[in-house]
Amino acid sequence: MTMTATKVPARSEMAPEYTWDLSVIFNDVPSWEQELVALEVEARALAALQGSLGAGSQQLLTVLHRRDALEQRLYALYIYASHRKDSDATDAVGQALQERAGSAAARIGAALAFIEPEILALPEATLNAWLANEADLQRYAYWLSKLNLQRAHIRSAEVEGVLAEFSDITRTPYETFEMLVDSDLVMPTITDEHGETMQLSHGRYGRLLESNDRRVRHDTFKGYYSAFRPFRNTLATTLGAAVRTHVMQARIRNYGSALQAALEPNEIPLTVYHNLITTVEANLHLNHRYMELRKRLMGLDDLRVYDLYAQPVAEVELEVPYAEAQEMMLAAFAPLGREYGAALHKAFRSRWIDVYENVGKRSGAYSGGCYGTPAYVLLNYQNRLNDAFTLAHELGHSMHSSFSRQTQPFIYSGYTIFVAEVASTLNEALLTDYMLKHRADDALRRMLIVEQIEDIRRTILRQTMFANFELLMHQRVEAGEPLTAEALSASYYELAAKYHGPTVVLDDEIAFEWARIPHFYYKFYVYQYATGLSAALALSRQIIDEGAPAVERYLNFLRGGSSRSSIELLRGAGVDMTSPAPIQAAMDRFGTLLDELEAVRPIADSR
Numbered sequence: 001m002t003m004t005a006t007k008v009p010a011r012s013e014m015a016p017e018y019t020w021d022l023s024v025i026f027n028d029v030p031s032w033e034q035e036l037v038a039l040e041v042e043a044r045a046l047a048a049l050q051g052s053l054g055a056g057s058q059q060l061l062t063v064l065h066r067r068d069a070l071e072q073r074l075y076a077l078y079i080y081a082s083h084r085k086d087s088d089a090t091d092a093v094g095q096a097l098q099e100r101a102g103s104a105a106a107r108i109g110a111a112l113a114f115i116e117p118e119i120l121a122l123p124e125a126t127l128n129a130w131l132a133n134e135a136d137l138q139r140y141a142y143w144l145s146k147l148n149l150q151r152a153h154i155r156s157a158e159v160e161g162v163l164a165e166f167s168d169i170t171r172t173p174y175e176t177f178e179m180l181v182d183s184d185l186v187m188p189t190i191t192d193e194h195g196e197t198m199q200l201s202h203g204r205y206g207r208l209l210e211s212n213d214r215r216v217r218h219d220t221f222k223g224y225y226s227a228f229r230p231f232r233n234t235l236a237t238t239l240g241a242a243v244r245t246h247v248m249q250a251r252i253r254n255y256g257s258a259l260q261a262a263l264e265p266n267e268i269p270l271t272v273y274h275n276l277i278t279t280v281e282a283n284l285h286l287n288h289r290y291m292e293l294r295k296r297l298m299g300l301d302d303l304r305v306y307d308l309y310a311q312p313v314a315e316v317e318l319e320v321p322y323a324e325a326q327e328m329m330l331a332a333f334a335p336l337g338r339e340y341g342a343a344l345h346k347a348f349r350s351r352w353i354d355v356y357e358n359v360g361k362r363s364g365a366y367s368g369g370c371y372g373t374p375a376y377v378l379l380n381y382q383n384r385l386n387d388a389f390t391l392a393h394e395l396g397h398s399m400h401s402s403f404s405r406q407t408q409p410f411i412y413s414g415y416t417i418f419v420a421e422v423a424s425t426l427n428e429a430l431l432t433d434y435m436l437k438h439r440a441d442d443a444l445r446r447m448l449i450v451e452q453i454e455d456i457r458r459t460i461l462r463q464t465m466f467a468n469f470e471l472l473m474h475q476r477v478e479a480g481e482p483l484t485a486e487a488l489s490a491s492y493y494e495l496a497a498k499y500h501g502p503t504v505v506l507d508d509e510i511a512f513e514w515a516r517i518p519h520f521y522y523k524f525y526v527y528q529y530a531t532g533l534s535a536a537l538a539l540s541r542q543i544i545d546e547g548a549p550a551v552e553r554y555l556n557f558l559r560g561g562s563s564r565s566s567i568e569l570l571r572g573a574g575v576d577m578t579s580p581a582p583i584q585a586a587m588d589r590f591g592t593l594l595d596e597l598e599a600v601r602p603i604a605d606s607r
Contacts, residue, residue: 008201011088011358018322019087020376021351025080029093035077036104042070047111050157053118057130060119061137067112068410074108075370077101083368086378089183090360102175106168113160116147120154142563143411150265153253163252170249173242174521180231180238181516182362187227190219200224202363203380209309210384214300221306225509228516232485235515239473240483242521247477258474262524266416267565273467275580276530280464281498283587287461288501290453290594295503302505305496313446318385322355325381325388329395332434333427335543337551343402344395352398353377353391364518365390367397367424371413375401385451392431396424404561412563417525418577419566421459421532422539423558428455429540446600449593456590459533460583465499467527470520488514534582537589538575550574 026032046066053060081097088094119127127144131137147154154160187200193213198204200223208220228235243258250261263270295303297312311317320328326348333340347353352369354361357380369376375398381387400423405413432455436448472491473483481487489511496510519526542550557573570577 008199008203008357008359011091011360014356014358017351018353018355019351020083020354020374020378022080022083025076025373029097032077032080032097035073036100039070039074039077039104039108042066043108043111046070047114050114050118053115054122054126057134057137060130061134061140063115064140064411067115070108070112072371072410074105076373078105079368079370079373079376083376083378086362087354088358088360089179089362102171103168106165109167110161110164113164114157116150116154117157117160119144119147120151124148139409140411146265146267149267153255153261153265155253159252163249170245173238173245174518177235177238177518177521178362180234181518183360185227185231188223190216190223192216200227201357203357203382206309206386207382207384209306210311210386212310214307214310217306217310218304221304221507221509225512228512229509232489232512232515236483236485236488239488239514239520240477242523243473243477243483246523247474257478259471259524266418267567268416268418269578272531272577273471273524273527276464276527276583277468277471279580279583279587280461280530281468283584283590284461284499284501286587286590286594287457287499288503290457290590291501291503293594293597303503304505304507305500305510306507308504311447312450313443318444318447319383320385320388321383322381322391325391328388328431328434329392331438332392332431335430335547335551337555339555340399343399347375347377347395347398347402350374353379355379355381357382365394367394367401369398369401371405371410375399375405385447389428389431389451392427393424396427399423399427400558403555403558407559408561408563412561415560415562416566417528418531419528419535419557419569421529422535422570424536425455425459425529425533426536426540426543426554429536430543433540433544442600446597449597449600453590453593453597455533456586456593460530460586460590461499463526463529465495466517466519467524467530469495469514470524470526473520474524485512485515488512531577531583534586535570535573535575535577537586538582539573542574 026035046063049059049063053063078098078101081094081101085091085094085098127148131141131144155163182202189197189199190208191197192208193211193216200208200220205220205224209217211217211220246258246261250256250258253261255261255264259273260270263273291303294308294312298307298310300307330341330344333344352374354377361380362378363380365377365379367375367377377391377394377398379387379391379394381391397420400415400420404415432448432452436445469492472495473488476483476487476491492514493506493511496506496513500506514520539550539554543554553573557569560569560572564572567576567578575582
């Protein structure tokens with residue numbers, strides 16, 4: 001399958017081998033319906049045990065086991081519904097299933113909300129004695145220790161129940177954004193570099209911005225944002241509601257700020273977030289230098305934001321069909337060993353991956369699934385080198401999930417968002433290293449140097465700009481100030497100017513780029529892209545230089561799930577993220593790559 005058609009295909013036109021197989025979760029909708037009924041029954045039975053956790057260690061263990069089993073089944077129910085809906089948002093059945101799954105999750109969460117407050121009502125001495133005398137309860141020792149740290153933030157069972165019920169409402173801002181952007185937004189048509197008229201889509205936006213034809217980049221950028229512009233006040237309202245929800249939840253749980261509420265439960269010091277912004281902004285001169293290099297490389301009189309997606313070395317073009325990308329992954333990740341390679345083969349053979357764009361499909365890419373299901377991957381693959389790197393990125397997530405789910409019990413099978421981007425960006429680093437060693441003629445080498453620079457720019461500098469904007473939004477709400485479209489746009493434009501520097505001429509549309517970024521609804525997620533890449537650059541270098549010892553440390557990190565704190569897991573793998581040193585090392589690497597780019601060939605001769 002190729003991207004030669006100008007019409008986005010319908011879901012029904014997709015070849016099955018390029019779609020994920022959700023039937024391994026549920027064969028059909030009636031099976032899903034039957035499971036929903038069973039889960040509601042079990043949730044009511046568990047709720048009836050409220051007030052019994054103080055009866056002894058065996059009763060606590062029984063309730064925790066039943067809760068884990070119920071939540072595991074609930075996640076599978078939700079994943080089936082959400083992945084079906086993400087496959088095709090025009091599918092009314094999928095939409096309905098996701099809505100019902102979300103409501104069921106809220107009801108079941110409310111039914112189970114008594115558990116943590118009731119545990120915290122027990123004296124610490126009692127819990128410690130139970131742990132000492134009940135071997136099977138030891139599985140929950142770390143979880144209980146983390147719960148104990150939250151004693152000041154867990155409310156009464158009644159309040160926790162109300163908060164759980166409200167989750168059915170607090171997810172509305174993001175769902176409204178998602179439906180508006182993915183289903184209701186009507187994109188204009190543009191004329192591509194071949195003179196063909198095509199309708200813009202979220203997937204095509206990125207591809208067309210990489211065009212060597214500047215007119216196409218200009219028209220794509222202007223056209224895409226013309227679809228968002230009429231809804232900027234609506235989107236400011238949905239985003240503002242999401243931020244106010246974060247702030248409200250933090251206050252209800254007695255946190256000093258929404259940032260603290262997001263980081264502290266995962267044992268991430270606040271200094272990590274602030275050190276990231278401070279260290280990156282102290283090195284913005286490097287990004288400004290790169291913008292000047294880009295302008296010269298591209299031979300432009302003025303550099304615009306829509307020029308930043310195109311390759312600055314215009315003569316290099318590389319198409320990577322999906323089948324070739326699979327072979328590249330297997331070769332590039334061979335240093336990670338046979339066990340890792342076998343997991344990749346399984347992902348490719350067993351339809352874990354939904355490959356191509358279709359009408360109604362969610363934009364972008366992600367790794368999904370849950371405990372007991374495949375670690376699914378959603379792509380919108382367009383046969384570009386960037387898409388191959390996206391595949392490597394999402395496979396990193398899925399391999400992390402797969403190794404963790406196979407090794408850890410359900411309670412520790414997930415991992416915090418702080419480490420979520422380490423495995424994904426490490427894969428990208430290994431893929432780059434492989435291509436430089438095996439695929440790189442002079443032209444490709446030049447392009448790969450630029451791609452490494454772009455990885456750091458997009459993943460550290462750009463995501464830190466997002467993190468700064470996200471912090472400013474929450475601080476504004478915490479100070480009682482409104483989040484209007486005008487206020488959001490003014491703040492975003494100011495940050496864009498600061499991070500890009502004087503070389504880049506900012507079009508007015510960049511002021512409301514915030515309106516299309518889904519991660520702003522996720523509550524302090526984006527900074528982990530930056531910290532994750534910084535850790536991944538260090539770990540990938542250890543794997544390449546040390547071999548087997550570093551690989552085993554890394555695989556143990558993947559297997560670790562959330563069985564220890566993220567900071568400890570990364571220390572075990574070989575990097576200390578409590579220090580700003582990894583961020584500064586990444587910035588130093590950025591500067592070195594700029595030197596290498598200038599040394600490949602005189603800038604004036606590069607096009």
